[in-house]
Amino acid sequence: MSDAVIDIVGPDSLPVIVKLYNQIFRPVREISGFRRRYLGRHNVLQMIARVDDDPVGFFVGFELKPSIFFTWFYGVVPEYRRLGIASQLMEAVHDWVREQKYDSVRFECHNQHRPILHLGIAKEYDIVGIRWDPDRGTNLLLFQKDFFHH
16 A cells, blocks of 8 residues: 555646656647646646655546536556555545535546446445447446535
């Protein structure tokens, strides 16, 4: 188990997040793509996980609707996986989401990304639907965790 330091970071840390993203995911994305995705979004949240001051993981998300916060990406660089860092990031996001009084947090995941599927289930998310991803020609599973019940 690793004990990463999780920090909420501002727009000035976007280059670090994009660098981490491109170490983890394909196809690579430019910083401009992240900026475009953030346009008009409320409550953009960025977190960076560090081990010994080295950035090893990240989270980005934003408000989907006033009651639901949307997880856009979680990522941990390959050499730091299976150490609990994604769990730490997810717990930090849950704490922030509760503090902001959102009712739920949601994420989408491709079926082949088994580690995040397992993490979502371990963190008591419910599978609430399936959405077709035309870019990849495959389905995304929709996960949601509710915090407040009316």
